[in-house]
Amino acid sequence: MRKARKLVSSIAFACLLSSTASTVALAAECSDTIKVLAQPRDGLTLLEDYKAEFEKLSGGASFEIDYLNENDRRAKTKADASTIGKYNVYYIDEANVALFASAGWVAPLLDYYPADYDYADFDPGRQKVATYDGKVWFAPITGGGDLMVYRKDLLEAAGITPPNTLDEYIAAVKKLNQPDQGIYGTALRGQRGSGANVWRWMPFFKGFGGNWFDGKTPVFDGEQAIKATETYLELFKYSAPGSQTGGWDEAVGAFTSGQVAMLIESTPLVGMAIDPKSSKVAGKVGYLPPPAPLTGGGYGHGLAIGAKANKDEASKACAGLFIAWATSKENENRRLEANQFSELNRTSIMTSKKFAELYGPDLGQALADTGKVTAVNFWQNPQWPDLGDRWGIILEELITGTRTDIKDGLDELDGFAKELVARSQ
Amino acid sequence: MKQKNSLPAVFLTPAMMILAVLAFVPTVYAIYISLQNRELSRPVGDFVGIANYIDLFSDRRFINAIGVSLTWEAVTVGMTLIVAVGLGILLFECAAPRMRNILALLFLMPVILPRVSAAFVWKFAFHPLYGIATYPYKAITGQPLDLLSNPATALATVALVDVWQWGLFFSVIVLKLLETLPPQPFEAARLDHARTWEIYTHIAIPMLKAPLISLAFVKMIESLRAFDLIYVMTRGGPGITTETLDMYAFSQGFIESGRISYASSMAVLMMIATSIAFTFIWKRVQ
Numbered sequence A: 001m002r003k004a005r006k007l008v009s010s011i012a013f014a015c016l017l018s019s020t021a022s023t024v025a026l027a028a029e030c031s032d033t034i035k036v037l038a039q040p041r042d043g044l045t046l047l048e049d050y051k052a053e054f055e056k057l058s059g060g061a062s063f064e065i066d067y068l069n070e071n072d073r074r075a076k077t078k079a080d081a082s083t084i085g086k087y088n089v090y091y092i093d094e095a096n097v098a099l100f101a102s103a104g105w106v107a108p109l110l111d112y113y114p115a116d117y118d119y120a121d122f123d124p125g126r127q128k129v130a131t132y133d134g135k136v137w138f139a140p141i142t143g144g145g146d147l148m149v150y151r152k153d154l155l156e157a158a159g160i161t162p163p164n165t166l167d168e169y170i171a172a173v174k175k176l177n178q179p180d181q182g183i184y185g186t187a188l189r190g191q192r193g194s195g196a197n198v199w200r201w202m203p204f205f206k207g208f209g210g211n212w213f214d215g216k217t218p219v220f221d222g223e224q225a226i227k228a229t230e231t232y233l234e235l236f237k238y239s240a241p242g243s244q245t246g247g248w249d250e251a252v253g254a255f256t257s258g259q260v261a262m263l264i265e266s267t268p269l270v271g272m273a274i275d276p277k278s279s280k281v282a283g284k285v286g287y288l289p290p291p292a293p294l295t296g297g298g299y300g301h302g303l304a305i306g307a308k309a310n311k312d313e314a315s316k317a318c319a320g321l322f323i324a325w326a327t328s329k330e331n332e333n334r335r336l337e338a339n340q341f342s343e344l345n346r347t348s349i350m351t352s353k354k355f356a357e358l359y360g361p362d363l364g365q366a367l368a369d370t371g372k373v374t375a376v377n378f379w380q381n382p383q384w385p386d387l388g389d390r391w392g393i394i395l396e397e398l399i400t401g402t403r404t405d406i407k408d409g410l411d412e413l414d415g416f417a418k419e420l421v422a423r424s425q
Numbered sequence B: 001m002k003q004k005n006s007l008p009a010v011f012l013t014p015a016m017m018i019l020a021v022l023a024f025v026p027t028v029y030a031i032y033i034s035l036q037n038r039e040l041s042r043p044v045g046d047f048v049g050i051a052n053y054i055d056l057f058s059d060r061r062f063i064n065a066i067g068v069s070l071t072w073e074a075v076t077v078g079m080t081l082i083v084a085v086g087l088g089i090l091l092f093e094c095a096a097p098r099m100r101n102i103l104a105l106l107f108l109m110p111v112i113l114p115r116v117s118a119a120f121v122w123k124f125a126f127h128p129l130y131g132i133a134t135y136p137y138k139a140i141t142g143q144p145l146d147l148l149s150n151p152a153t154a155l156a157t158v159a160l161v162d163v164w165q166w167g168l169f170f171s172v173i174v175l176k177l178l179e180t181l182p183p184q185p186f187e188a189a190r191l192d193h194a195r196t197w198e199i200y201t202h203i204a205i206p207m208l209k210a211p212l213i214s215l216a217f218v219k220m221i222e223s224l225r226a227f228d229l230i231y232v233m234t235r236g237g238p239g240i241t242t243e244t245l246d247m248y249a250f251s252q253g254f255i256e257s258g259r260i261s262y263a264s265s266m267a268v269l270m271m272i273a274t275s276i277a278f279t280f281i282w283k284r285v286q
Helices: A002-029 A042-058 A070-082 A097-102 A124-129 A152-157 A166-176 A197-207 A223-236 A248-256 A268-273 A313-326 A329-337 A353-373 A384-400 A406-424 B002-034 B051-056 B060-094 B097-112 B115-125 B135-141 B154-180 B184-191 B196-207 B209-224 B227-233 B245-255 B260-285
Strands: A033-038 A062-067 A089-093 A139-144 A146-151 A262-266 A285-288 A299-306
Touching: A033 A070, A033 A313, A042 A062, A042 A139, A042 A313, A042 A329, A070 A089, A070 A097, A070 B245, A089 A097, A089 A313, A097 A384, A124 A139, A124 A299, A139 A313, A146 A152, A146 A268, A146 A353, A152 A166, A152 A285, A166 A223, A166 A262, A197 A223, A197 A262, A197 A384, A223 A384, A223 A406, A248 A262, A248 A268, A262 A268, A268 A285, A285 A353, A299 A313, A329 A353, A384 A406, B002 B260, B051 B260, B060 B097, B060 B154, B060 B196, B060 B209, B060 B245, B097 B154, B115 B154, B115 B227, B154 B209, B154 B227, B184 B196, B196 B209, B209 B260, B227 B245, B245 B260
Parallel strands: A033 A062, A033 A089
Antiparallel strands: A089 A299, A139 A299, A146 A262, A146 A285
């Protein structure tokens, strides 16, 4: 027994020594400022309060985060990563991970992500969208699927039970739309972009059985896409003003300001809608998985190691350490304490007692249920942003009425997709 | 004597060299890559001759962008000058010197505001649900007014912000120009019972022809660089109704495709077209 204790203490001492040695080795090389290009997230802002902690952990390195909104962040990361490579860490997402990975703009994350930080603890869906070509490229800082979020008071007053099917949903949206009383049936995204209007359109397209490509042949130009677009345009008749060229901010803003009866949006909406600090309708909100046959738009955003700015292995290790610390269990716990629902990604946190105390069992159940219908709706290819953005423009034209022929729009996209495939060969 | 002659060259050479590096290197590089098929994700490209230029003319978004850019130039330059001259005359005729100075200071404020800030302020002001500019319409009719999502009004609404910034600024310049004019021709015209509008149409504005043309040129160049305003307020939408050439080139280069060669060919064409147009207008004016 004494021998066994001795052995255990020797192993523990050896582990302590080796971890100290590795920290010392890291301290010798990890002392510069890590530059991060990201989009605004409460979780990242919160990190800035703990700079000293990272400085101590890394042996002297600090970090600076530049923020740009989603579309600008996408453009700037692409421009920076392909040219000067000023940033050590990029905020990337499911839609451009394939592009960044295949172009060599980011380094494989797990090669530099310290094992102690337990990457396997992240939600499996988010791990899936962070993986391309068999390798993991980013550590999630937000992600999830879709939820149908509705105003319980308005539905009750109108005698409507929360819809389970798309037909019921459309009927409810029409009935609840009362512009003269400042209430709109729904709020959609009309703003161009693969991560904007196309993101909200895709659950209809995939839900109706549509597919983007069969091998290298585009197959999206069919009945499913037409039906999806017709349905989306039909719902836009009841969408809040400003959403026709608006994105997430406009749709969510219209709901949380009490002007929308129900909408289907990415899961972080719930956190905002039930928080009295950001929502006028907190306490009146219900949530369910998207009505059948809609699929949820599985997504994940996270931090990746820039390949150009981190020229040597030591710099990559520094960036990896920063990402690991930023997405660690400790920092996620802080986000949970700060009631930052949308910034939670780890299974251990989302199944914790504290999470259940804060958000109640309903939300946990709704998230579990929506996980079953969450899917990868987009074309997992480096050229997806190009194709998605082109469809975004055509879709915006259809929404705002500068184009009326859906088939003509899809044919144009089909021609563009063929050209895109030819260009990549 | 010899030393004296070489002095201008001594002073000019460094400045000209810096200018040459700043102006010619990017221009030559843009022309060079416009003849290739380079993309951001594929930095090494092949020479494709003038294929990018040929493709542009079958690209509906490029053709649309030419129309939008021309409309934008005509509307913003024209409206800015009309507002500037009208307000300048109004201030000169109706305001006492002290009031003129106060108003001139106020009129300078919008142009001091960074373009992106101005764009955000007005974007919120025009919001159909919460906007202060659209509130009166909503209060009277009960209907929201969504100017930036309407293809018929989006470009004009963004142009209004541009004119708000530059028209007020130019009106101060016009006012100061009017104050420098000799009073005799005005007095003579008044003795001949000329009406106020006749005095300005036939005397003051012709006397200010040269500085007004200069102002028009400044505004024409400035209007070509309205990217930030349009990008923040509409991103080129609804659809492509406010997508100008610079917006489309940026979009192709960095937002959507990463097709930097294709975007460069647009930039080169824009450079050639503006150089020809400005030279032609300048010669006509002279």
